[in-house]
Amino acid sequence: xxxxxxxxxxxxxFAFIFFIFLNGLNESKKYxxxxxxxxxxxxxxxxxxxxxxxxxxxxxxSNDKFTVINIWSSWCVPCxxxxxxxxxxxxxxxxxxxxxxxxxxxxxxxxxxxxFGNPFxxxxxxxxxxxxxxxxxxxxxxxxxxxxxxxxxxxFIGPLxxxxxxxxxxxxx
Amino acid sequence: xxxxxLGYYSLxxxxxxxxxxxxxxxxEIKYKLxxxxxxxxxxxxxxxxxxxxxxxxxxxxxxxxxxxxQIVYNNSHSSDPLFYKITGTWGNHEGSLLLWLLVLxxxxxxxxxxxxxxxxxxxxxxxxxxxxxxxxFFLFLLITSNPxxxxxxxxxxxxxxxxxxxxxxxxxxxxxxxxxxVGSSIIFSSSLAxxxxxxxxxxxxxxxxxxxxxxxxxxxxxxxxGSIWAYYELGWGGFWFWDPVxxxxxxxxxxxxxxxHTIIVLEKRLILKSWALVLAIATFTLSMNGxxxxxxxxxxxxxxxxxxxxxxxFILIFLFILIFLSIIIxxxxxxxxxxxxxxxxxxxxxxxxxxxxxxMMYFLAVVLIGTIYPIFLEVINDHKISIGPPFFHKLIIPxxxxxxxxxxxxxxxxxxxxxxxxNKIKNIFILLICLLISFLIIYIKGKSYLILTILFTAxxxxxxxxxxxxxxxxxxxxxxxxxxxxxxxxxxxLFNSIYSTEFSANMKIGDEIKFNNGIIKFExxxxxxxxxxxxxxxxxxxxxxxxxxxxxxxxxxIYDQPxxxxxxxxxxxxxxxxxxxxxxxIKDDDYFNVRYQIKAFMIWIWISVSLLIVGGILxxxxx
Numbered sequence: 001x002x003x004x005x006x007x008x009x010x011x012x013x014f015a016f017i018f019f020i021f022l023n024g025l026n027e028s029k030k031y032x033x034x035x036x037x038x039x040x041x042x043x044x045x046x047x048x049x050x051x052x053x054x055x056x057x058x059x060x061x062s063n064d065k066f067t068v069i070n071i072w073s074s075w076c077v078p079c080x081x082x083x084x085x086x087x088x089x090x091x092x093x094x095x096x097x098x099x100x101x102x103x104x105x106x107x108x109x110x111x112x113x114x115x116f117g118n119p120f121x122x123x124x125x126x127x128x129x130x131x132x133x134x135x136x137x138x139x140x141x142x143x144x145x146x147x148x149x150x151x152x153x154x155x156f157i158g159p160l161x162x163x164x165x166x167x168x169x170x171x172x173x
Numbered sequence: 174x175x176x177x178x179l180g181y182y183s184l185x186x187x188x189x190x191x192x193x194x195x196x197x198x199x200x201e202i203k204y205k206l207x208x209x210x211x212x213x214x215x216x217x218x219x220x221x222x223x224x225x226x227x228x229x230x231x232x233x234x235x236x237x238x239x240x241x242x243q244i245v246y247n248n249s250h251s252s253d254p255l256f257y258k259i260t261g262t263w264g265n266h267e268g269s270l271l272l273w274l275l276v277l278x279x280x281x282x283x284x285x286x287x288x289x290x291x292x293x294x295x296x297x298x299x300x301x302x303x304x305x306x307x308x309x310f311f312l313f314l315l316i317t318s319n320p321x322x323x324x325x326x327x328x329x330x331x332x333x334x335x336x337x338x339x340x341x342x343x344x345x346x347x348x349x350x351x352x353x354x355v356g357s358s359i360i361f362s363s364s365l366a367x368x369x370x371x372x373x374x375x376x377x378x379x380x381x382x383x384x385x386x387x388x389x390x391x392x393x394x395x396x397x398x399g400s401i402w403a404y405y406e407l408g409w410g411g412f413w414f415w416d417p418v419x420x421x422x423x424x425x426x427x428x429x430x431x432x433x434h435t436i437i438v439l440e441k442r443l444i445l446k447s448w449a450l451v452l453a454i455a456t457f458t459l460s461m462n463g464x465x466x467x468x469x470x471x472x473x474x475x476x477x478x479x480x481x482x483x484x485x486x487f488i489l490i491f492l493f494i495l496i497f498l499s500i501i502i503x504x505x506x507x508x509x510x511x512x513x514x515x516x517x518x519x520x521x522x523x524x525x526x527x528x529x530x531x532x533m534m535y536f537l538a539v540v541l542i543g544t545i546y547p548i549f550l551e552v553i554n555d556h557k558i559s560i561g562p563p564f565f566h567k568l569i570i571p572x573x574x575x576x577x578x579x580x581x582x583x584x585x586x587x588x589x590x591x592x593x594x595x596n597k598i599k600n601i602f603i604l605l606i607c608l609l610i611s612f613l614i615i616y617i618k619g620k621s622y623l624i625l626t627i628l629f630t631a632x633x634x635x636x637x638x639x640x641x642x643x644x645x646x647x648x649x650x651x652x653x654x655x656x657x658x659x660x661x662x663x664x665x666x667l668f669n670s671i672y673s674t675e676f677s678a679n680m681k682i683g684d685e686i687k688f689n690n691g692i693i694k695f696e697x698x699x700x701x702x703x704x705x706x707x708x709x710x711x712x713x714x715x716x717x718x719x720x721x722x723x724x725x726x727x728x729x730x731i732y733d734q735p736x737x738x739x740x741x742x743x744x745x746x747x748x749x750x751x752x753x754x755x756x757x758x759i760k761d762d763d764y765f766n767v768r769y770q771i772k773a774f775m776i777w778i779w780i781s782v783s784l785l786i787v788g789g790i791l792x793x794x795x796x
Contacts, residue, residue, distance in 0.1 A: 007504050014500070018493045021465070023552045025485045080679060080766050081759045115678060 041069070041146050044131050049101055049109055049123035057098075060122050065096045066172050067146040070120070071132050073102045074112035076140045078159035083116045085160045090119040095172055099123040102132050102140045145171060174323070177242055180230030181321040187223035187278070188311040190216060195304045198297040213300070214285055220307075221278040228262075228275050231320055235262050240331050243322040244268060250333035252705040252733070260344035261334040266468065266484075267320035269347055273464075274310045276348075276355040281307070284359050288380060295377075298366035299359075305498075306358055309491045317484045336706070336732040336739050342402040350395025350422060354460040356388025357425060360432070361457035364450050365499060368506045373450075378440040383793065385436055388456075389429050390789040396422050397782045404775075405742050412778060415562045420544045421463035424537055428456040431533035434526045441588060442523065447507055448530075454499045461492045466544070521590045525583030532576045539568045571624065577631040577663065580656050581638040584649075600638075607633035618671055629667060635660035655788025658781045665777035672750075672773035679764045690718035693769055706732040711756050711765065725754040751775035 045056040061067045070086055072079040090097050099120035101109050106125070126132050135144065136152075145154040145168065154171060156164050194216060234242045235258045238251040248265045249258055263272045281303045288296060314320070338344075363381055367373050399419070404412045413419060432452035439449050465488040543560045550556050582600070611629030615622070639657035676688040685694045696712040709729040716722050728741040742755040750773045757766040 010500060011497070014493065014496055018489070020549055020552050021489050022486070024548045025489065077677075077757060077766060077768070080677075081757075 041144070041150055041152060042134055044124070044134060046124040046126060046131060049099075049106065049125050055122060055124065057124070060096065060098055061146060061150060064148060065094050066148070067096045067098060068168070069098045069100060069135065069144040069146060071100045071102050071126075071135070071137050071140050071142045073104045073140045074108040075104065076102075079141045080116065082141055082143075082159035082161070083119070085162070085165045086119040087117055088165065089168060090121075092169065092172060097121055100126050100132060100135070102126050102137075103129045174239075174241055176230040176234055176239070177321040177323060180227040180234075181315075181319065183223045183227040183230070184311065184315060184321075187220050187227070187274075188308060188315065190220040190223065191304045191308040191311060194220070195301055195308070198301045198304075202294055202297050213296075214282070217278070217282040217285055217300075221275075221282045224271070224275045224278045227320075228271055231268060231271060232259055232262050235259060238331065240329070241323050241325070241327040242320075243324050244320055246324055246328050246331045248334050249331045250705065251330060253334055253339075254704060256341075256344070257334055257339045260338075263347050264334055264338045264344075267314070267318045269351075270310065270314050270318060271320055272348060273351055273355065274307065274314060276351050277303070277307050277310060277358060280355055280359050284363070284384070287383075291376070291380060292370065292372060295363075295366050295370045295372050298369055299362045302362035302365050303358065306362070306495070309495075313484075313487055313491065317487050333705070333732070336730065336737045337406055340402055340406050342398050343406070346395060346398040346402060349391050349398060353388050353390075353392025353395050353429075354425065354463070356384055356391060357429065357453075357457045357460050359384050360388065360453045361499070364453035365502050368450055368502060371506075371508070373439075373443075373446050375440060375443070378436055382433075382436050382440065385429065385433050386789055386793050389426075389433055390786055390793075392422070392426050392429060393782065393786050393789065396426060397779065397786075401779060405744060406739070412775075415543070415560075415565045417544050418467050420540045421466050424540055424544075425456050425459040425463065427533045427537040427540070428452055428459055431530045431537075432456055434529045434533075438523050438526050444523070445527075450503060450507070454503065458492070458496055458499070461488075461495065465489055465492050520586065522583070522586045522588045525579060525586050528579050529576075529583065532572065532579070535572060536569060539565060543568075570628065573663065574624075574627055574631045577628075577635045577660070580659065581635040584652055584656065585642075603637050603641075604630070604634055607631075607637065625667070625671070629664075632660050632663040632667065636664060649792065651788045651790070651792030651794070653788075654791060655785050658784035658788055661777060661784065662781035665774040665781060668774040669772060669778065673771060675768070675770045677766065677768040679759065680767045681764045688769070692716040693767070695765070695767065696724075698765075703730075706730045709758075713754060713767070713769075715752070715754075715769070723752070725752065727754045727756045729756060729758055746776050748776060749774065 041057070041061060043057050045054060047053065048055045068089055072083075086097065089095060097120050099122070101123050103126065109123075124131065132140075132142075136155075139157070141159050143156040143160055143164075144152050147153050154167070160168075194213075197211075197213075197216075231242075231244075233239075234245050235249050236255065238245065238249055238258070240246045240249075244265055244267050248268075249261045253261065261268075263269045281300065284299065284303075285296065360381060363377075363384070367377050367381075396419075399422070400412045403414065403419075432449060435445055435449045435452060438445050465485065468484060468488060543564055547558050547560055550558060607630045608626075610633055611626050614629060615626050635656065639653055639660060642653050643657070674689065676693070678686055678688075680686060680693075680695045682695055682698055685692060692715070694714045694716075696714055698709055698711045701708045701710065707730070709731070710726050711728070712724060712726055714722055714724045723745060725743040725745060727743040730739045730741060731737075732739070738758060740755050740757055742753055744754075745752040750771050753770040753772055753775075755768050757768075759766055
């Protein structure tokens with residue numbers, strides 16, 4: 001009797017695994033990121049990388065400018081290649097560029113900025129990556145454009161290139 | 174066209190032979206309806222030959238760049254070097270499955286060739302199970318992933334082999350890994366056959382132990398080659414990334430290692446029969462599971478293979494048919510072990526081997542959960558998570574400490590029972606020395622982690638104990654080398670993790686940058702035209718802290734077909750460290766991203782794994 005229960009249990013477990021896998025297969029397109037539409041940026045808070053003070057997103061996502069949120073990290077190689085574009089975004093006059101420093105060591109991040117320049121108005125530390133997940137990020141680097149109504153209007157996954165930069169310029173003007 | 178047809182129909186013939194063999198064997202075992210005097214061996218050889226023929230057809234199609242064949246068109250280019258035309262044959266989904274099948278049919282042929290003394294019914298049963306697997310693969314290949322599809326009109330040029338696959342280590346990595354995987358299928362079939370025939374005795378263990386060792390050796394070598402490739406081709410400077418596809422090959426390895434240890438107990442004392450069978454079934458199931466996870470595209474990883482859900486469903490159903498079949502057979506035929514032999518004294522070789530098994534199962538569970546849990550979570554509540562190295566490190570590293578210590582004294586215990594008194598002082602003395610060395614290493618480096626010190630102590634302990642054992646002729650040489658190699662392996666990883674340094678910057682030609690105690694200078698860049706790519710070779714001279722000057726020449730390759738840029742790291746290897754330099758293009762700019770890493774004791778990781786394999790080979794020689 002006891003043995004039969006064990007047999008049944010084993011069968012049940014494997015059947016369960018089978019159906020999970022079967023379902024998993026049907027969602028095979030799930031890894032292709034979709035354009036996020038009408039998504040609002042949640043409010044978040046963290047420490048500032050440079051001053052180490054507690055800062056709140058609502059103070060920095062302003063109502064009269066576009067906000068560009070860039071998720072970056074000093075260990076991420078593609079982040080280096082997009083850095084110069086971020087520098088030029090910072091030059092645009094009606095843009096507020098916010099950095100989110102993803103799973104990084106503070107010293108390395110500071111060294112990175114010292115070496116390549118700091119394009120960000122403010123940098124939120126995202127030590128364990130939760131903030132980026134809440135923003136709906138798929139990885140680093142990633143760039144979000146937020147309009148005056150706090151809506152995410154465009155999302156760039158992966159490093160920015162010249163074309164993206166022009167696109168950003170177009171959106172903003 | 175002709176070759177494609179020949180290859181295709183040759184496969185169909187192979188499938189027919191496979192079905193014939195199943196019916197023939199069932200008839201021979203049970204019904205004896207008709208009496209056919211045929212030689213099994215020659216039919217098995219014929220079957221192997223059909224697959225070999227079809228495999229050669231595919232190779233020829235690749236060599237002659239016959240783009241009327243769909244997979245040649247997708248994975249080859251007439252300007253690829255001959256070597257990569259040939260290896261391109263298994264650098265894709267269809268071709269690699271054909272390779273699986275080739276090894277499957279070869280192994281069952283070899284199995285029959287080498288098991289002359291075994292009972293006939295047992296051999297026939299093994300053939301049935303093996304042919305069920307083989308016919309499953311035949312069907313999979315012919316229905317969902319036929320390697321001989323034509324294209325019409327015939328394209329003039331192919332798309333080319335993915336350049337990151339154009340590498341010698343990667344070219345032989347799949348065949349070697351497959352030898353390991355497929356070896357486990359023989360273990361699976363033969364265990365089920367032995368279970369039904371109640372044939373689990375000393376003869377059988379001696380006979381199957383060889384297959385276990387062969388699979389283990391190839392699996393280890395295959396994993397190592399993949400890891401070496403990732404180290405110098407992907408340019409991340411690491412050797413293991415806990416990527417799902419890597420994990421998937423590690424899981425059967427844990428199982429096989431556990432099985433290999435258990436089979437020693439089974440051979441000596443005829444206990445743990447059921448456990449050995451469970452391991453044998455699990456090893457093969459995990460290998461198949463690996464194929465499923467990788468080939469179906471259910472996982473997302475650096476290894477992007479074909480993503481076709483239809484294929485996934487086929488393998489999934491096939492995998493679970495095999496799982497349920499083996500579970501049913503296991504439950505129906507499993508017998509309780511006689512209780513006289515069952516007593517295991519707590520301090521004996523048996524126990525220590527069981528302890529090895531527990532650890533292996535624990536590591537397996539960690540890797541399994543880390544790999545599969547995200548899929549489960551996503552299906553059940555649509556929650557996306559990704560599990561990375563910290564998870565595995567946190568769960569595995571602390572458990573390495575007792576594992577290493579058990580590895581040191583486990584093999585020295587006697588069978589049945591033993592006591593701890595002998596050599597007590599010597600062992601404590603060694604342990605103290607190890608503690609001292611580890612403390613000094615950590616102290617000089619200026620890191621203060623308790624767990625790191627203890628981990629160092631444990632691995633040094635294993636290192637010294639096994640080193641001393643070499644003087645003692647009493648124990649099995651293969652085992653000694655393997656355990657010794659494992660201690661070097663853990664030590665080199667530890668040294669590697671605490672002594673490695675990294676530096677990176679964006680540089681242009683002529684730049685000179687100081688980094689921790691050294692200077693790196695970007696001297697020049699030259700361009701070369703190779704057969705199927707353009708290469709940019711940078712020259713760097715590096716002055717290290719001891720004022721040694723050396724140069725490194727990393728390369729960027731820009732392949733034409735398909736258009737892909739790859740970075741080839743330049744690595745200077747010495748016994749103490751690897752100097753690893755890789756450059757990347759930054760778009761529309763004359764700056765290059767330069768990453769310079771000093772990886773301490775890198776070569777020892779490969780040396781130790783090779784030694785581990787040598788240990789395995791030496792164990793083969795005995796008996």
